[in-house]
Amino acid sequence: MPTRRTVILGVGGAAGALVVGYALWPSGRIAAADRLDAAANEKFITNWIKIASDDTITVVVPHCDMGTGTFTALAQFAADELDSDWSKMRAEQAPPDPVFANGAMIEGFALGGRTVPPFLTGLAANTFRFLAANVSIPGAGYVPQITGGSAAVRFTGMNAIRVAAAAARAMLVKAAAARWNVSAGDCETRANRVVHPASGRSLRYGELAAEAAGYDPSSRPPMKDRRHYVHVGKPVRRFDIPRKVNGTTGYGIDVALPGMLYAAIRISPVFGGRLVSIDESLAAAQRGVKHVVKLEDAVVVVADRYWRARDAAASLEPLFDGGANGSVTSETIRRRRADALNGKDVKNDLTRGSGAGALSAGRRVQAAYTVPYLAHSPMEPMNATALYKDGALEVWAGTQDGLGSRDFCARAAGLSLEKVTFHLLPMGGAFGRRLPGQWNYLTYAVRTAMAVPGVPVKLIFTREEDTQHDYYRPNVMSRFEAALGSDGMPVAWVNSYTTDDSANPEAHILYDIPNQSIGAVKVETHVPTGAWRSVEASWHGFFVESFVDELAHHAGKDPLQYRRALLRNSPRHLATLDLAAGKSGWGTPLPKGSGRGVAIVESFGTIVAHVAEVSIDSGGAVRVNRIVSAVDCGLAVNPDGLKAQIEGAILFGLTAALRGEITIDKGAVVQSNFNDYEMLRIADCPGIEVYLREDDGPVGGGGEPGVPPVAPAVANAVFAACGVRVRDLPLRNQSFPASGGATP
């Protein structure tokens, strides 16, 4: 049976055979965009680009705002291609309509020569619904508006916004040239005007927009060389920040509608369990309670105020049946994963040279590692507001795919797409939690609204429900065996790991090792899993970079020099590694009981090397004092914004490495809130330094690649500090000798 991923890959393969080039709307499609999203004084010129009568240029972004600053970065691209003043640039979110589907995203993955990441695989079910509606990639079917995969700049920006803006500029020039009856080649653009230097005439973009929109855009317009960019590459202030310092950004949870009711939910603690019985009278008698809605696996209390709904829901004593999964524990899952790795179902994914056969060629080193389940825990708990009235559904929520959400809600309600309006709102964090395939909060909100027709209902998960009904970063086990030649360098690399889905390309290594064998074994559990910031790279980064470190120590070599030798034919990686090492003062002495560790991971097209400095406190706990990071993403569109993303990714990765662990008992998640699923705070924040390097390499992503090297850099630093190797995360489960020296 094909996995979800291969279904999508089939689609991607079809697209991959096409000519490279982003499909721009024919002029006939502009009218639909104007109807959906243009104000009276605005005009779409082509995809994603609106120009207003006062020359303001608005980039209509097929992503949502979850804090990564991409709206601003995409406007930088458009400002350069359109020769606009920065003060004239705006960005807004595209409506969740097929007209604004983001072909560049799928195209980016399909043509990037890599597999579609698992977070897209949730789309498989949606794929064919949109087949007829989209023309951007023939054969690709559903083209989404996903925010994820660190794709906004490298795919939407490079392949869509940049092209559309350049095409819009060419159309504005054509319109002006026609008015003046001169050659377009004799016209120039600057500061939101088309100028004809020979005659000194000029026209504002706002005066030309309507005529320009009548031309068919070129999919291969003349585009600027990146050396001539004025806006791209400069640190600019993000558009969204002023509204985020005064409390006026309206997140999903802030929706207020006339007559709105509030809902709180109790979901079966065991995933997939069923509601057996409930005494509704316990809630119904409480102040403000309007309805108690029974769903297959949950009970929802609807009241006139949220705290009343929440308190009434808490007072209920629902009886759920978890079925056979009610006996699952973290330990039973661990045993199944270990058994699977010992069994015959490990499928080889990559062989190089003579693979495992080369293990006998040198001194053998073995190690096994694990990472735990992790929750996403964005600060805004899952929530959605829905109104079912007169056979139509209206939904307000933050998700990482507005168009996909609209389709999902339509199917949850059994309605046609036209009967569903979806309002996509800013998210108080997501980190993968609000991607397709992870929309339990939409399902519950829609079902509740349909049970209470005629009134809008806002469903908010408590933090406890949010923690216990996530789609978790999977727990994964990985085993390695290597053979070291007489010079201490690896001649064979053998790795097998568990997966909840299919083989992970992220297990393939950067290092030049002649014989390799890498394979995966699928172990399904009842615990729902999903994409968590940096996805597969978040675990393979830890595994691979820890084991390479172990090899270096077995060889008696400096871990930095060992990696340098293995990357001697990879100049970008080498330069990134050297930048981090140089800035960190690698090799200079540290106090006793302290240590430095290095790790380098390429993910989402971006290379990141971190050097961590740690010390062990008197209680045997690890203190991370400093992280120095070097990043090569090819092109840093907004360098300050990119640095902010790397800083945030470091803390996200560090929280997980030091403290993050979701465990399972009786089929349910044990942790519930920030008291037992702990987050780092300002007091725990190390000094962070981020250094960017650029070259003319392909443009990589920014949101995720800072995460994967964090855990291994810290674990390797712990080994340097005290001689104890960390093979299982989080570090808090282990105690370390404070004064240096290995424990037995």
Add this chain to the structure above:
Amino acid sequence: MSVTLKVNGVVHELDVEEEAPLLWVLRDELGLTGTKFGCGIAQCGACTVHVNGQAQRSCVTPAGSVRDAEITTIEGLSAGGLTAVQKAWIDHQIPQCGYCQSGMIMAVSALLARNPHPGDEDLAQAVTNICRCGTYSRIRAAVRALAAEG
């Protein structure tokens, strides 16, 4: 059942239970949604407001307990234009998703009001709010700058 609250200088007589959490009274009764729900158990600080100038977690504050207090929310803090703290938040480009930042700004503002020159250690002890986007290093830099000016 009624509770009288003074929020951002305005007195409101509200038909709510004494034990109703201040957070939800602010949000659902008064429409002051700048104050955020994060955890409900005083762990994360997204709900931080000022009660008589002190930072307090409103999710565990019963409305009846702050009857005679001056309550200030992020909306009230900004009423006279951006404060120095808010300007520093823009200068340092701190917010990412922004959800926790109302609480952060309220917590830092209260700290600076009683200690205009806090050190890193003072900040770490006074501001225990959680930010999942990881803006802590920028917050620290902004507070260092404010402390130097203050």
